[in-house]
Amino acid sequence: MPHGPLLLTTLNARYTHSALGLRYLQANMGTLERETRLLEFTIQQRPADIVEQLLRHQPRLIGFGIYIWNSVESERVIALIREVAPEIIIVIGGPEVSYEYQQQRLFQLCDHLITGMADLAFSRLCHALMEGEHPPKIHHATVPTLSEVNLPYHLYSDEDIRQRVIYIEASRGCPFRCEFCLSALDRSAWPFPLPSILNAIDQLWLRGARRFKFVDRTFNLNPETTCSILNFFLERLDSETHLHFELIPDHLPPQLRAVIPRFPPGSLQFEVGIQTFHPPSQQLISRRQENEKSCDNLRWLRQQSHALIHADLIAGLPGEDLDTLAAGFDRLVALGPQQIQLGLLKRLRGTPLPRHTEAFRLRFDPAPPYTILATSTLNFQTLQRIGRFARYRDLIANSNHFHHTRPHIDGDRPFNRFMELSDWLFTETGQTHRINLKRLYHLVYRWFTRHPTPEAGHAALQLDFDHSGLNG
Secondary structure, eight states: OOOSOEEEEEEESSTTOOOHHHHHHHHTOGGGGGGEEEEEEETTSOHHHHHHHHHTTOOSEEEEEOOTTTHHHHHHHHHHHHHHOTTSEEEEESGGGSSSOTTOHHHHHOSEEEESOOTTHHHHHHHHHHTTOOOOSEEEOOOOOGGGSOOOGGGSOHHHHHHSOEEEOSEEEOSOOOTTSGGGGOSOEEEOOHHHHHHHHHHHHHTTOOEEEEOOTTTTSSHHHHHHHHHHHHTTOOTTOEEEEEEOTTOOOHHHHHHGGGSOTTSEEEEEEEEOOOHHHHHHTTOOOOHHHHHHHHHHHHHHOOOEEEEEEEESOTTOOHHHHHHHHHHHHHHOOSEEEEEEOBOOTTOSGGGGTTTTTOEEOSSTTOBEEEOSSSOHHHHHHHHHHHHHHIIIIISSTTTTTHHHHHTTOHHHHHHHHHHHHHHHHSOSSSOOHHHHHHHHHHHHTTSSOHHHHHHHHHHHHHHHTTTO
């Protein structure tokens, strides 16, 4: 076996992302931590270039974090290593290979696979291998007691703090059972010791970190903990502070309503997963959500706070058709979140969602990210249109480049109006990417000439165009 270091690596979706999971592995390596190095790449890099950089360290072992967004690229990288350096031990883990792994080529290529939360299991495996043992190929990690897990936040480098998103988690798991999500497999949500989390954040703050993204599925589940963390930041706020949290939509108790309005504009962003307002679909996928309370909370957040609200909807859920999707979208638009992310359903490995496959004729792309292709109520062509709708909505409505124009595009029936624009844009361009901003302004201008209220729309569009700086 070579005598070089142990490497931890993954391919992030973009450079500004950081691999929190791998930092947990490194922080819990025990006596092997000083021999362990972490290297991060992006899925845009050439596999051969990634392999060259990895092999430059002459590693004994490489551990790969495998996710739905990087599994194809990771497979290419590992296949190249197998050809040019077959002596290196390859260990894989992560959500994409924790379930249904037997049929995956990644499983055939690796020496060892760890399923589940590998915080402590990866260290145990590496110690066994370094001591000359021959452990089995598959290791099913047990859920660790969080008080036993070393926190990894000291492993964020100064470069990470300057240039990457700093991910934090105050808890793991989720008490809900939404069948499209891997959290449906959790027993509950369980917290890290709060003093340890606050101390870790304080140390990052003292080093200059100002942009924090909390990855907790249910950040507002425990109001006391939520308020403690929010108050921690309120005591230190400056103009560079930006915090991102994921909220349960129907849970906004008085304690939170007292704290949230104290944050100034630009400092707070909430991701609110509505997913669907359609009660039959909610019941089918075991999603417990009080729709009226969710609407009241969103309305309150928009009217009484300065937080930026990013709300999520999912298209392609069992039982949802185009009319119910449109009604849910219009309902959400009326509540005024600054951003609405309309995503197509994905079939994540291990979730209970496939139990609906035959009853609702769910058809998914067999390649990652396993996007829904057709259902009994939404055919392939319709879901293709919805996918384009989602992309153009990002470019026009969620980008804030068309702030004054968007209300004139949406009118009194936002889904149908924007679908008309989306269909027209695709007919004109044949593409959903590589449309520069100036061209997009001109396309929207042309669309307005073919639809009602062109004068008001043109005036708003001209205002957005002037503010963009493109007419200079």
